Structures are given as structure tokens and as C-alpha cells.
Amino acid sequence: MPNIDAFVPPPRLLMGPGPISCDPRVLRAMSHQLIGQFDPSMTHCMNETMGLYRGVFRTENRWTFLVDSTARGGIEAALVSLLKPGDRVLVPVFGRFGFLLKEIAERCDAEVHCIEIEWGRVAEPEQIAQAIDRVKPQLVALVQGDTSTTMCQPLAEIGRLCREKGVLTYCDATASIGGNTFLTDEWDISAVSAGLQKCLGGPSGIAPITLNEEAVARIDRRRHIEAGIRASHHVDAAGERIRSNYFDLAMIMDYWGEERLNHHTEATSMLFAARECARIWLEEGAEKAIARHRQNGEAMAAGLQAMGLKLFGDQHYRMNNVVGVYIPEGADGEKIRAQLLEDFAIEIGTSFGPLHGRIWRIGTMGYNARRDAVLQTLACLEQVLKLNGVKIQTGDAVPAALDSLGPPGAPSPSSASGPQARQKHRRQE
């Protein structure tokens, strides 16, 4: 007989690359009682949520909605709906999640062409322009922030050049959105998907997505209504049917649209969570929320450096919300992580692939992009490193972070809102 006591999770401060601790307001939203799938209050909530995510994605796209899966499912929904078998897709890969896009596109039987970039760097627009001319893809698919390397890919030029060359763009903004600037319309990105569990302060389990008119038109050419709910006025499109029923964005749009054609049963509690995540973020304001991520990420980086630890990757392109730090020579990275978790209830992240065993990844995102979370983490990590006999500079980490943060409640410097500004800010230090 299995244990049938209720599960009560232990206290944790989640300072890894995500998921992170949930905003308590989002936890409260999930504890609301359910309402029916087609209740006017439900469809109203869905419509409001579409509006809120237009704010998050900085877009006017009508088709801004949720896919009922984790962020990975949002990626698959975008790719399986945008790519027919045989379509060419160009994927700049600068970390593990670039490989994931490649892998998912391959399973769509697309012809996948990659540009592999050294981990710790980002793609140059010129590389992408040349590859587009060579490959002539239907789609460029890339990640904005790849937590595996902590790098944040600049997108403004890439969006523009894809538009000029008539190529659609898809971006996975799961790890970056909310904590780094993302301007769907201004950058001309055709399709973007995300998740709640990073800078938006929610749990994994539902994937916001936005599609511009070109992306919708491409999907509409493959629109097929499910047999069980087809009415006489429904006409299937000429294009081949999308291979997935669950991730068929045409059908999901029909469910979120005026016709409310039945598809899945909306994951109501996750919808409530998603709505609250967007609401909280917009209430704080895009600029302030991103500045908070930058400020706390900077403070964490400053503290780690003050301990004498070395940061990973090109800091000019680092995501605001996660920093990679080399595991010091001779230290047992996993033992230290385990002790920090077991004795101090603080989680930091390990790494994948070529960085496994070489760096830790420490997040400051969503609800945990907070002064106290940064200071607790630095104070406790310092103790654990000392307990493990790792030679570090002691006593300087917290003061350096405090110096970087400024006095409590201080506004973040208004000039510091991008990598350029960050460098400038550093020079001023």
C-alpha cells in the first residue's frame, strides 16, 4: 500500500535556472474553485488573459493565447503547426535549447539546418543572413535566452533581416521573457512561445504563445476541423493536416476564438495561474520588472565575483536572470549543491552537456529576483564553500551585492536597461 498522507513540500528557496519559487499571489490564484469550460465567466477570463499576454509579449497580435502543456509543448505546437514535412528550417544553436528546437523540428520531418555557435556566445546577424541565403528556409527558429549557457540572443536585427528576406521567425522566449526585453512587434518576430516558470513567477504547465498574421496565415492553410465537431459551414483548408491533434494551433485558435470549438478541456487552474502571472507583471510594469531582474542579477554576479569566483560566458550578452559561475578548482560541485539544498534549503543549478561539472547556474528571476533572496544565497553559498574547504575570498560577497543593489527601495538606474547599459554601469563601478 503506498503512502497516502497528504504531500507537504519542504521549504525551499529556488535560485536555479528555473523553475523558481512561485509568487504567492499565483499560488492563491490556483486555489480558486473551477468554473465550467464554456461558462461566460470562463470565456471572459480567457479573453482577458489574451489581452494580458499581448502586454507581456509587447504585441498587438490577435492570436495571443495559451497552450496546455509545459513550455516544451509550446515549442512543439509552434513548430509542428508551422513546419510541414520537407520544409526547411534554420536553427542557430548556442546551447541546449537550440538543440531542442533542432530535435523537435527533425521530428516534424523538416529539413533542419543548424548554425552551431560556441557555448557562451550568441549568433551574429551576418551569420544568419548568409545561412538564409544558402539554405532558403521557410522558418528561422531560435531561442532568446538559453539558460544552459546563460546567453541572451539579440533579436532586433534578426527579426528585421528575416522579414526582408521573406522568412518567418519563431522564438522560444521561455527563459527570458519578463526579465529581459522582448518586443514581438517591434522586432518583427512571427511566433513566440514561453512558459510561466522563469521570470513570470508561476509554475510550469501552461505555455503562452503569440502568432502574427503571417504565422496565422501559414497555419490556416492546414486548418482541418475535427470530425466529431465539424458543422456544415466548416471547410477544410487545402494544405496537409497538421500531424498533431493536441498541438494543432489552428484548432486551438478555434477554441480560443469566437466559435469556441471544443478541443481540449482547458486546464483551468493553470489558466488562472497564467492570468495572474501576467497581471502581476503588468501591474509592476514591463520596464520596472526587467530592471528588477537586471539589478538583482547584477548583484548576484557582483557577489560571486567578490568571492573570487569566475563567471561563465560573454557577460555582454548574459541574460538578466541567470548567471553561470565556474565551479572552483578541486571543489565537488554536486556535493556543494546538495549541502546548500539540504542544510540551507537553497537550490542552485547544475549544467548540461559540455558545461556539466564545470559551472553552476544561479538564477534571480520572477518572484525570486529579490534583494533578500540574493543576499541569503550569497551568504549561505559562502558558508558552504568554506565548510568544504574551497579557497574563496570570504566576507566580501554580501557587501559587494549590497553595493550593487544600492539602499533598500532604491529605484534601479533608469539608464541601465540593456547589455550596453550594463557595460556602462560596470565601467562606472
Place this chain on the structure above:
Amino acid sequence: MPNIDAFVPPPRLLMGPGPISCDPRVLRAMSHQLIGQFDPSMTHCMNETMGLYRGVFRTENRWTFLVDSTARGGIEAALVSLLKPGDRVLVPVFGRFGFLLKEIAERCDAEVHCIEIEWGRVAEPEQIAQAIDRVKPQLVALVQGDTSTTMCQPLAEIGRLCREKGVLTYCDATASIGGNTFLTDEWDISAVSAGLQKCLGGPSGIAPITLNEEAVARIDRRRHIEAGIRASHHVDAAGERIRSNYFDLAMIMDYWGEERLNHHTEATSMLFAARECARIWLEEGAEKAIARHRQNGEAMAAGLQAMGLKLFGDQHYRMNNVVGVYIPEGADGEKIRAQLLEDFAIEIGTSFGPLHGRIWRIGTMGYNARRDAVLQTLACLEQVLKLNGVKIQTGDAVPAALDSLGPPGAPSPSSASGPQARQKHRRQE
């Protein structure tokens, strides 16, 4: 600027075919703070949840776990992982969800053969045996309880005959499990998927699944590890790669298994909900929980009949948790449903396809398989029918339901645990 007030759902008693009101203990479970994806307390919780769902599915299957999507995604995960393009699958269709299995299997490019059964009836084992001999399918895929018709397909003989003929069976038990007997091992069903939002009293958004050894072996022949996380000891299987990354059950098993290979980021709040749903159900006990569904479903049916309303479909095979009732002659079914929702905050269901506009569907399931929920619904429906000038027998519905229920706290008759027993029980009335 969109509305950025927090969303507070209106009070609702959900008495449709699901989703239904959530057990408050499940809502509380979802309000717990998150823990990390590979935290020992998280993997322990995942292992416990596997054990709890073995209890729900009545199986010893090692591979009993969760897919992070709604129940529809669980179906797709099973079919896309079990069916290669060109495989033959036999689908008995006796309602809308049979058509859904057909549709999903078609998108897998399987060769789909259907047995269409009149809505309101179920398939006979002899029909299936003959079709297996004719089609020689790799898989028989069918629904246990199809809420579109309220019918519950008997499975014991079908499981046995498929085993004898060497054919795997997949069953969608979303709408039935928890409220109707389901014996995975005893009935020899190879793969079963479900959802929380019906008799298990939880929200939509995560799909429990169980696979027996034959199903796992079939999936293992197509096991391919994702490039980004492949280690030197990993060897891909010879079979063709599963078309979906997200629904690749081999990879999801590697995530739930000892190796804990990274796949999606587990939807932690939904995991907590799923664990609590199973815990509550097992705490009540399988027999008692199913008897409660039968008892409250019977009481609802008795009340509706006492109003002079006619029930839909072969009552011998009706699911315990939902009853179809013909909309009375001359009544505006949608207007009555809307008034019941708006004035009394009680939701009952409409119907799909050939039954649209002809029947309502009224559920008594999960947390709402309750005496007060049945009585409130009957009392209020009677008022709304009267207000709309529908000719019914007034004053008899609630007494009939009370008579069927027996005194408060009375145990359900121990002899009445299946359709046969139900008929006997009715004859005694």
C-alpha cells in the same frame, strides 16, 4: 490597457459531464509552494504518485506516471508512441471520443479501421473479435466511458480476447475512472490514460497513464535519446523515432525513471493536484468511491425520471457518473441551461453531434457525487423548467432522489456495484 484586476471566479456548482468542481483538498494542494525539479523531495513525490496511481488504475505496472497535458494529450501520447505510420488500429466508435481516437490515430498516419456503433449503445465483444480477424490490427483503441453518450463500454472480455489474439489494447478512461470499475491488470488492458477532471475531483491539465510490459516493449523499440542530453552509454533503438518529442513516452519514462533524464519541466502544481486526487480516492477506497458515484448517479436519474423526463441510451450500460436526459418537447434547451447557470449558479451540460439540442447531460462525479449536489440540482432544475412553462411532474423529483439515496450517511447497498446489480436494484424498486 487590459483589465489588471485579479480574477475571482463566480460561485458555481458544476453538474455537467466534466470538468466538475474541484475537491477543496486538491485546490489546497495546488497552493503549495514549488520545489525544484530534481530535488529529492520532488522525485520522492513523483515516485509516491506513481504508486498512488497504480492503486487508481488497479495495476502492478511499473510504468504508471503522468503526462503534462490535458487528458487529450494523454491519448495522443499513448497513440503516437504505440503507433508507427502504417500500423493498423481498430477503433470501436460509440460516441464523440471514439471519433477523437480515430482522428488522433489518423494524424499518426496509422491505418485506422472503425466499428461504428449507434450512439447510446456499446460494442459487443463478438463484433470486435470479428473485426480483429478481418483487420489484423496492432492495436485496439477504445474509450471506456464516452460522456457524449453516457455509455460505459464493458472491457473484461475485450481485454481477454485481444490478449488471445495477440493484439495490444489502449483505453481512454478519462471520463470513467474513479467512478466506474476499471481493472487494468485483471482485464489485461495494455495502456490506459486518464485525466483528473471527472471522477477524481481535480482540475484538467495533467494526464495519468499506465503501460504494461508489452506496451513498454513496443515503445522501447523506438527509444531515441535527445541529442542535447545523450551520454556515451545511451544507445538508440532500431525502430523509427517517435514523431513527437513532447509525447515521446520513452523519453517521459526516462524522466520518471531512475536515470531522471531531463525532458519537460514537470508541472509541479499539477503533480501536487494529481497526487492529492489519487490520495483522496484511495483513502475513501475504490469500492466506496465507485459505489458513491453509482448511488448519486442513480438518485439523479431517479429524480429526473420522477419529473417525467426520459433518459437517453441503454441504461444497462450507463456510466455511473453522467446521465443523458431528453430535452422536453418544446423546451429551449440552451435557454434553460443558461438560466440555471445565471440564476442558480448550477451548470449542466449540452451535447455534441447527433445529440446536440436533443439531450442535456448531467454529471454526478468526483467531489460533486454528493447528496446535496444532487438534491440542489434537481430542486433548481425543476424550478427553471416550471419558469419556462415546460410541462413536468412537479414535486416528485427530490423525494424520488431521497428515496433512492436512503437516509444520510447510509452505506450504499453492497450488492450494487455493476450494471447487472443496477438492473437488479431497479427491479426491486
